[in-house]
Amino acid sequence: MVSNGPTGVFWNETVPGIQVDVSLPSSSGNLKVRSIEWYVEHHSRLWSFIITWDTETQNATEWDEASKNFSARKPGGEKLADTALDLGAVFTESKSAPDTLLSAGPVDVGEPPWWSGVCDVNNYFPATGVLSTLLSTWWGVSACGPVPTTDYGVYFFPGAWGEYEFECVELVMRFLYLEWGIAPWPGNANQIKNSPPSSIVFYPNGTHAIVPGDVITENASPQNSFGHTAFITQVTLDGNGTGTIRILEQNASSVGHRRLSVENWQVQPDAWCFGQTIQGWLHVKVNDGDGVPDPAFAPGTGPNGRVYAIALQSEDGKILIAGDFTSFNGTTRNQIARLNSDGSLDTTFDPGTGVAISDGSSPHVYTLAIQSDGKVLIGGHFDSYNGATRNYITRLNSDGTLDTGFVPATEVKADIFTIAVQTDDKVLAGGDNIVRLNSDGALDAIFTSTTNNSIHDLAVQSSDGKFIIGGNFSTVNSTDRAGIARLNSDGSLDTTFDPGIGIGTGGYRVASIALQEDGKVLIGGDFINFDGTSRNKVARLNNDGSLDVTFDPGTGISGGSGFVQTIVPQPDGRILIGGDFSSYNGAALNRLGRLNNNGSLDITFNAGTDNVVEAIILQPDGKVIVGGGFTNYIARLLNHFESCYTLSTLVNPVEGGSVTVNPAPNCAGAKYISGTLVQLTAVPNPGYGIVWSGDATGSSNPLEVTMNSDKTVTANFMMIMRLFLPMIVSSSG
Incomplete structure (x- = not known):
């Protein structure tokens, strides 16, 4: 006992x-x-x-x-x-x-x-x-x-x-x-x-993801009736579960640690411990980490209806949610509410009677965005806010009251599905078409753009003010663009972004767009192809609109209604997706998951919901807030980012040889996830030897570098000097 x-x-x-x-x-x-x-x-x-x-x-x-x-x-x-x-x-x-x-x-x-x-x-x-x-x-x-x-x-x-x-x-x-x-x-x-x-919990070998601490x-x-055990300190695996793990142990190696090979999540034995086979690993449930509900998030009964949109206030971590609910934890909140960082209702944000619609249908708030001054833009299916006429889009003060200084233009005539705020506080709004409003709500006449069907999401490029739109349109400004296009800041079509035939013309849509740090574009929706290549509901594009073939989701999304509604990249290159589906590339995945940077499923993220996921937001600490139609409608999950570092390799002199690097970067921005073991192999030209300098030194070839900080390593190719002595021939006579 x-x-x-x-x-x-x-x-x-x-x-x-x-x-x-x-x-x-x-x-x-x-x-x-x-x-x-x-x-x-x-x-x-x-x-x-x-x-x-x-x-x-x-x-x-x-x-x-x-x-x-x-x-x-x-x-x-x-x-x-x-x-x-x-x-x-x-x-x-x-x-x-x-x-x-x-x-x-x-x-x-x-x-x-x-x-x-x-x-x-x-x-x-x-x-x-x-x-x-x-x-x-x-x-x-x-x-x-x-x-x-x-x-x-x-x-x-x-x-x-x-x-x-x-x-x-x-x-x-x-x-x-x-x-x-x-x-x-x-x-x-x-x-x-x-x-x-x-x-x-015990997982037999090969049946579950491995994490440090297992x-x-x-x-x-x-030869040994007692077996052997050790705990795992480092996991360096690709999305297919192949690579190495590092273990810390007693009585099995001369330095107290070893690396073991892993193939398809199967840990392979080595010569130590009498060649015993690996049974599996013990996993501490509290170390489930990624995807597990955050016990510090306590919304009580939460909203009583679906959550369509979430936004995070950067200055205090408070959380804005919007949808079709009418109360939060028993307190009236019509379609919009603000939560404290612990999930409780923030009563200092009071929308009054909130949004309403006079045509007898139910009001909805589909999208929201926070301005730099803390004011909040909302869009959706409504024609009034707290009793004042406001058609489909309006702006609130930071306390939830109506901002009377923003009166939307009469050109906004239908539901708004997506809103983005430019750095100059002008407002892009997408619905049955796209408009740009000045900071007071008036139409910006300089901006002109027309699509032949609705727009469901848009994303502004911070580098140049251009923005990408997605939806179920097939033309933009009378030019073929199926589901996705990039516009210049004046609304004209950016022809340097060419998606080819895009998602096709079969009534498909792009529901979600996200921009990676490296400029690549993630898209999710209900499409099945992109520019003629199979991409089932999720894809990544290069900055020029072409398909990024290094991101391969395999068979992609299936089950449920079969769509990706929201997609969010993490700083470490991994990608969160949500929607209505039950599998990803043949593996069970219930409406919420995380992908590796190459498009494979990240099975270390242990989450799932019982109904559709409409929105995902990433907190600075890595935690994930999820909203949708599932039980409780709102949740926060534990999650983390891997730290990522840059490896720079230099060659001196350039004529001395070259360096190969393996593996390729596994994090966004051509970086390496912390702990990745990188092998540098010098290829000297004839007559040269190798000496390494910088953040890794010596003459080993190949040279192993553990990425735990930004590193610069120089391959110094040294000319091998050969001394030739003259041969003196003497003769006599």
């Missing part, structure tokens, strides 16, 4: 204890053993302090390797079986009985006399003689210290705690406790997958 134990003080830090009561076999019958264990970080290392004793005799207990039993020592014996570990075996001496030690209150433990602040390299792995100084560090977990010199097995008994000693299981258990607060449970490395706590387990073999 595991329970909370007494606190201890270690290096002036108060640490809660874990108390474990078990019954263990011994040479004199079963012992009723109580174990108290404390975990503490010190000098960037992890320490374990353990005392164990027989609760009936008050004798200290320890494992007897010779008899394979637990035995007892008197309290006055030379050793209490207390163990202080720096991921190795170091016994502390004590002459006090356990009860005396505990009843004295918290004990301030000083640094052991053997600790010099450096790792001890003079210990070895007994089965192989391999030096085992463990020098790896991750998340503050350092593997450093000696390995056992006698027994290196871990012995557990059914239902019992057993003994950690200084093995791989102890490292993993200690990591799980310190990082996630998960109390240890019994089992050797082969068994720990069988009865983990409810906070952990714990791999290797099965037992004839």
Whole structure:
């Protein structure tokens, strides 16, 4: 039985204890053993302090390797079986009985006399003689210290705690406790997958995405009945689950870490650990991270109807939502509301009676945009706001009241589906056509553009003021443009953006447009082709409008109504999509997912909804706010961006040779996701050698560079000098 134990003080830090009561076999019958264990970080290392004793005799207990039993020592014996570990075996001496030690209150433990602040390299792995100084560090977990010199097995008994000693299981258990607060449970490395706590799930090898913090387990073999376990510190995989993972471990490698190959999410064994196969990995549910509901977001009952649009106020993180709801968490809010950052209703934003429509239909707000001054533009199906006539588009003050200084032009005669604000505060509005309004709502007569059908989304290019429109039109300004076009700032067609036949003329539409940092254009909708190439509901275009063939969604979207309604790129190049669908490229995906930069499905994003997703917004901290027709209509999900870095390679002199780089950049903007291992291979021309300089040095070829910052590496091709000595021929006579 595991329970909370007494606190201890270690290096002036108060640490809660874990108390474990078990019954263990011994040479004199079963012992009723109580174990108290404390975990503490010190000098960037992890320490374990353990005392164990027989609760009936008050004798200290320890494992007897010779008899394979637990035995007892008197309290006055030379050793209490207390163990202080720096991921190795170091016994502390004590002459006090356990009860005396505990009843004295918290004990301030000083640094052991053997600790010099450096790792001890003079210990070895007994089965192989391999030096085992463990020098790896991750998340503050350092593997450093000696390995056992006698027994290196871990012995557990059914239902019992057993003994950690200084093995791989102890490292993993200690990591799980310190990082996630998960109390240890019994089992050797082969068994720990069988009865983990409810906070952990076991995934068989190849069945799920791998994330840092997962714990791999290797099965037992004839040579080793205990198996092996380690925790994963780094994952470098492509969208198909192929690449490498890095593991931190005890008693299986001379430096405390290894890289294992992964193919199609299957971790491949290597020569270590007697060639055991990988069973799978233990995954901590709290580490699900991406796609999991954010527990800090509490909207109560939330809106009582669909959410079509979401916008984020940059200055305070408050959230504007719009749709067809009439209340939020029981408070009247007709079609528009503002939330605090925790999801609660912001009562300082009061739209009064909100929007209404006089034709007897239901009003809707389909789109909204926030100006730089905090005022809010809304568009949709309505003809009044808080009792004042406002047809299809209007502007609100930052408190939700009507901005009477904005009166929309009479040329706006139908529902508005999309709004964008230019840097000069002019307003682009798309519906059955596109118009541009001045900051007071009057029509901007300089802007002229005509489409033969509706516009559903638009995106303004910040670099030049041009903007891209998408919808179910087939011509723009009488020129063929099926579903997508780019306009100049005056509304004329930009002919340098040529999508060919676009999405075709079968009644399809582009419902969503997003611009990447590198200028490429993401589109989503219900189309099935782009310029004659199969692209099922999602595609990426180059800056000139041509199809970007490096983004390949495979069979794309299917199921449900079969459309992508919203698409949002992350700064790391991954792409969020939402709509109404049930699969992506053959894999189950319920209306919400994330793609890798190459168009493959990112299976590390674990989300899904029970109805359509209409809107996605990305917070600066990476969290994702989602709105739509699903249960509760609004949600915020945990999510993160990968940091991305630039690798610059220089050649000196250029005639000396060239450099190849593998893999290609895997993040937006030709960057690499943090932790990516990049291999630089110098190809010297005849007569040259290679020396690297800059952020990576040496003469290795190829050279491996881990991308954890922007890096510049120069390949210095050095001419190989050959000394030719003249041959002197002498003759006599």
